[in-house]
Amino acid sequence: EIKYLPGKEPHPAEHRLIFKNIDREGWDTSIETYMADGGYDQLKKAVEMEPSAITDEVKKSGLRGRGGAGFPTGVKWGFIPPNNTKPVYLICNCDESEPGTFKDRYIVHQDPHQLIEGMVISAFAVGAHTAFIYMREEFPAAAIIMEKAIEEARAKGFVGKNILGTGFDLEIWVHRGAAAYICGEETGLIESLEGKRPYPRIKPPYFPAALGLYMAPTIVNNVESLCHVKHILEMGGDEYAKLGVERNTGTRILCVSGDVKKPGYYEVQVGKITMGELLNDICGGPKDGRKFKAVIPGGSSSKILRCDETFKLGRGDDAKEISFWDIQMDFDTLAACGSMAGSGGVIVLDDSRKMSWVLNNINHFYAHESCGQCTPCREGNGWMKKISDRLVTGKANPEDIKTLEEVAYQIDGKTVCAFGEASSWPVEAIIAKFRDELLEDTSEDNHYLSKEQLQREL
Numbered sequence: 430e431i432k433y434l435p436g437k438e439p440h441p442a443e444h445r446l447i448f449k450n451i452d453r454e455g456w457d458t459s460i461e462t463y464m465a466d467g468g469y470d471q472l473k474k475a476v477e478m479e480p481s482a483i484t485d486e487v488k489k490s491g492l493r494g495r496g497g498a499g500f501p502t503g504v505k506w507g508f509i510p511p512n513n514t515k516p517v518y519l520i521c522n523c524d525e526s527e528p529g530t531f532k533d534r535y536i537v538h539q540d541p542h543q544l545i546e547g548m549v550i551s552a553f554a555v556g557a558h559t560a561f562i563y564m565r566e567e568f569p570a571a572a573i574i575m576e577k578a579i580e581e582a583r584a585k586g587f588v589g590k591n592i593l594g595t596g597f598d599l600e601i602w603v604h605r606g607a608a609a610y611i612c613g614e615e616t617g618l619i620e621s622l623e624g625k626r627p628y629p630r631i632k633p634p635y636f637p638a639a640l641g642l643y644m645a646p647t648i649v650n651n652v653e654s655l656c657h658v659k660h661i662l663e664m665g666g667d668e669y670a671k672l673g674v675e676r677n678t679g680t681r682i683l684c685v686s687g688d689v690k691k692p693g694y695y696e697v698q699v700g701k702i703t704m705g706e707l708l709n710d711i712c713g714g715p716k717d718g719r720k721f722k723a724v725i726p727g728g729s730s731s732k733i734l735r736c737d738e739t740f741k742l743g744r745g746d747d748a749k750e751i752s753f754w755d756i757q758m759d760f761d762t763l764a765a766c767g768s769m770a771g772s773g774g775v776i777v778l779d780d781s782r783k784m785s786w787v788l789n790n791i792n793h794f795y796a797h798e799s800c801g802q803c804t805p806c807r808e809g810n811g812w813m814k815k816i817s818d819r820l821v822t823g824k825a826n827p828e829d830i831k832t833l834e835e836v837a838y839q840i841d842g843k844t845v846c847a848f849g850e851a852s853s854w855p856v857e858a859i860i861a862k863f864r865d866e867l868l869e870d871t872s873e874d875n876h877y878l879s880k881e882q883l884q885r886e887l
């Protein structure tokens with residue numbers, strides 16, 4: 430039986446696969462500890478299989494990318510052109526930067542070999558002989574831990590030349606980022622790896638699986654997604670698919686932050702718990718004397734949900750109305766509620782929070798992180814920040830809310846990468862759902878231009 434450090438025990442509603450070893454008593458990052466627990470057994474099994482059979486298991490498992498977009502991992506692997514003659518690259522995206530998300534960092538800090546095992550199996554499946562771990566700069570210790578773990582794995586014959594005597598070679602490189610959110614966007618990441626400014630590339634028509642690093646087929650997967658591959662092999666794709674709900678299989682780690690009694694990380698079966706169970710049972714409910722007001726369910730880029738909202742799901746005879754509390758925590762349900770499951774960062778806000786401050790906080794983040802390639806995003810995010818600065822300092826006019834909304838819609842859908850939506854959706858949703866509250870922070874007496882400037886303009 431696994432024991433966890435005092436106060437770090439998983440909640441009974443959790444189902445731990447990926448986080449099995451996180452905060453585990455007697456656990457460390459050495460390869461001996463990992464192997465004593467069955468570590469690298471799945472790699473030994475994988476190298477005896479046909480690479481395509483591994484991809485088939487991943488397809489059967491229904492695994493959807495845990496970085497945020499929820500794209501089926503096995504399908505993505507299948508997009509490598511069949512007649513390809515170029516090298517194939519595997520990239521582990523460990524640039525976890527989405528505000529509210531803090532799961533990958535625990536894996537790379539506490540269980541590096543789980544990631545390496547998942548990566549070597551995945552590289553074998555897709556035919557990659559070079560793999561990169563793109564590590565966000567803010568995880569300096571993790572980069573050192575991962576490099577040490579790779580050397581340990583090499584010494585045991587799990588990484589490097591002729592892995593386990595099969596003739597399969599794989600080098601894994603840890604590449605440190607330089608603290609830019611845009612480097613988590615896969616094509617920005619690829620540009621950065623190539624040594625360039627991380628301006629995202631236009632996709633479609635070409636996705637990295639066909640044309641990625643050095644214009645060769647490249648599979649970019651999130652840390653958590655790559656770790657799942659090991660468990661899929663262990664359980665078999667069909668058995669894995671029994672976890673979770675239809676089309677939303679397996680487990681995923683929800684990172685809960687903000688105004689709850691017990692914030693933290695919880696690995697649960699996808700879609701098996703509702704918002705109400707997550708917030709009230711698992712996270713212990715609101716802080717004393719407070720009420721839940723709103724939740725940003727999938728990292729700061731996702732649209733906010735009000736706790737008093739209802740949602741219509743399905744169509745025709747199958748349509749049903751559900752409350753906020755009944756939302757199943759999975760990709761499809763959250764999308765049907767007008768938001769997204771994203772990277773699993775659940776940010777909880779109680780009635781002590783002013784929405785103008787929430788908006789301003791989000792605007793500051795995106796204005797700072799815009800890479801500047803696309804004008805609507807570069808200029809628009811700066812404008813949105815300036816307007817919401819006026820809002821929180823009591824200098825905004827009611828017209829400013831309209832302008833803010835217009836700017837958001839001018840960014841949405843008009844940029845090369847999803848940063849445009851990531852920065853405009855929160856604004857659109859907060860204004861749509863909390864317009865009256867925002868208007869309370871404005872005054873007709875406020876003018877952007879001073880009286881003297883106005884007179885000059887006239």
Ligand code: NAI
Nearest residue numbers: 496497498500508524525526527613636637638771772847
């Ligand atoms: P996307 O939907 O464009 O792509 C998802 C993945 O599927 C990519 O790897 C893409 O290459 C692949 N893909 C999609 N269609 C394909 C096709 N037809 N052929 C081949 N491959 C295809 O989404 P994107 O822009 O990669 O990610 C957006 C998400 O990232 C957001 O929803 C957000 O939740 C998340 N995100 C996560 C962060 C984090 O720190 N974990 C930070 C910021 C955003």
